[in-house]
Amino acid sequence: MNRSAPRPYSLLAEVTHRCPLHCPYCSNPTELISRRNELGTEEWKRVLIEAAEMGVLHVGFSGGEPLQRTDLEELVAAARTAGLYTNLITSSLGLSKSRAEALKKAGLDSVQISFQSDQEAVGDVIAGVSAHGRKLEAARIVRETGLPLTMNVVLHRENIERLEQLILLAQELGAERLELANTQYYGWAFRNRAALLPSREQVESATKIASAARKNLFGKLEILFVIPDYYSDRPKPCMHGWGNRHLTVNPSGDVLPCPTAGEIKGLRFENVRRQPLAWIWAESDAFNRFRGTEWMPDPCRSCEFREVDFGGCRCQAALLTGDASVTDPACSLSPYREKLAAFIESIEQRREGSSVLEEVSTTLLYRQNPAK
Amino acid sequence: MVTEPIAPDACPKISARARVQTDKVTGKPVLLYPEGVLVLNPTGHAIVSLCTGESTLAEIVRKLGERYKTSEQTILPEVTEYLNRLRARNLLEVSARIESKP
Numbered sequence: 001m002n003r004s005a006p007r008p009y010s011l012l013a014e015v016t017h018r019c020p021l022h023c024p025y026c027s028n029p030t031e032l033i034s035r036r037n038e039l040g041t042e043e044w045k046r047v048l049i050e051a052a053e054m055g056v057l058h059v060g061f062s063g064g065e066p067l068q069r070t071d072l073e074e075l076v077a078a079a080r081t082a083g084l085y086t087n088l089i090t091s092s093l094g095l096s097k098s099r100a101e102a103l104k105k106a107g108l109d110s111v112q113i114s115f116q117s118d119q120e121a122v123g124d125v126i127a128g129v130s131a132h133g134r135k136l137e138a139a140r141i142v143r144e145t146g147l148p149l150t151m152n153v154v155l156h157r158e159n160i161e162r163l164e165q166l167i168l169l170a171q172e173l174g175a176e177r178l179e180l181a182n183t184q185y186y187g188w189a190f191r192n193r194a195a196l197l198p199s200r201e202q203v204e205s206a207t208k209i210a211s212a213a214r215k216n217l218f219g220k221l222e223i224l225f226v227i228p229d230y231y232s233d234r235p236k237p238c239m240h241g242w243g244n245r246h247l248t249v250n251p252s253g254d255v256l257p258c259p260t261a262g263e264i265k266g267l268r269f270e271n272v273r274r275q276p277l278a279w280i281w282a283e284s285d286a287f288n289r290f291r292g293t294e295w296m297p298d299p300c301r302s303c304e305f306r307e308v309d310f311g312g313c314r315c316q317a318a319l320l321t322g323d324a325s326v327t328d329p330a331c332s333l334s335p336y337r338e339k340l341a342a343f344i345e346s347i348e349q350r351r352e353g354s355s356v357l358e359e360v361s362t363t364l365l366y367r368q369n370p371a372k
Numbered sequence: 373m374v375t376e377p378i379a380p381d382a383c384p385k386i387s388a389r390a391r392v393q394t395d396k397v398t399g400k401p402v403l404l405y406p407e408g409v410l411v412l413n414p415t416g417h418a419i420v421s422l423c424t425g426e427s428t429l430a431e432i433v434r435k436l437g438e439r440y441k442t443s444e445q446t447i448l449p450e451v452t453e454y455l456n457r458l459r460a461r462n463l464l465e466v467s468a469r470i471e472s473k474p
Contacts, residue, residue, distance in 0.1 A: 007397060009409065010407070052396070053396075055395075055396065055397045057395070057409050058404070058407065060407075083393060085391070085404040085405075085406075087406055109389065110389050110405075110406045112406070146388070148387070176387065176462050177389075177406060177462060219460075219462060219464070221462060222461050222463075
């Protein structure tokens, strides 16, 4: 094993790209993997065991919708036996009482359900399908089964002003953790960013509400507020560094440093069907390309924050500048910062009183499903 | 960090969504919870092991005092600080003692 490769801590297992929802900010790539190319049960089990042997402690079963896999219980059991903390990241559609009980029996540690809104009508428009009512029911089932619940909401211009109501909903559902995650603009969300991006005022107000709620609900509800980096002066420490703590395995077995790394042209991802996971992590070109600080150009190379934010996000650099190896334009020191500022200004001018819901019929692009 | 006092007769209990396990790589105990891990030093491990919901804070402090041969006055602030770190992540339930228990 490459001596300079750090120990990985978490694995995102994207077991399928199939999903009953069509959220326009989906974190899946715009080119989806079809069912016939998905890894099989035994292949996934091997991935989970290899990950645990490498030191990984957490596995998030994600997708698409992981409940679409009928072997999910078997995969959870394999992960748990290997010593992994197992988290189900789900829309919750398909989570019946019997399925929840089977997953708990398999050793599932925690469930994270996404909500699109606190309001049924808005939630269903964003999801592109009638889902909100079923989510409320599934959340109730999760708590009844005795599984810990995290509620996750992706924030954007249409729901960010409902933060107080969303926090109340989390309490009503008996969630122990609430993730308020501002949309990260990759893949589908990048295509829809002009419609989704909140205003600076909306973000500032939401930040205050989240911060106050965190104090008020101390010891009762853990609140995580993921900042929108388009309005930040410093880039986010994306994945705590490329190839530093995290790996993603996509439905067909490609191993990626992050779920959206496929955005970067010219990176070749190795596959668990052909190589051991440990080799891919330690030796493959994709994982070593932006590992550590050696690859950094200025202003990162000489920056005192280079080991704090790791130069920000490689995918965002690629998306906004065409070059994955430059400083993330979310950093105020980036030579491309102006480009991001100009984009924000242009959409602020273009919008005068229209809403995401109005834009649905005209500009908003719904996530599609993979071919069979 | 926000801190709040924990009543001496309250019974702290580690949340069901967290669990302790031995780390394969280091051999050390770790507390795992959604998207996080806390490496437990011997004192932390001792504290977490006593947070079963069956002992009061006062009893936990007394047991730790006996184990480490230190006064309870010295231990109490350390334990409270540690428990508040867990509470900040909502990993600790602090409920009143259940009287019907022996």
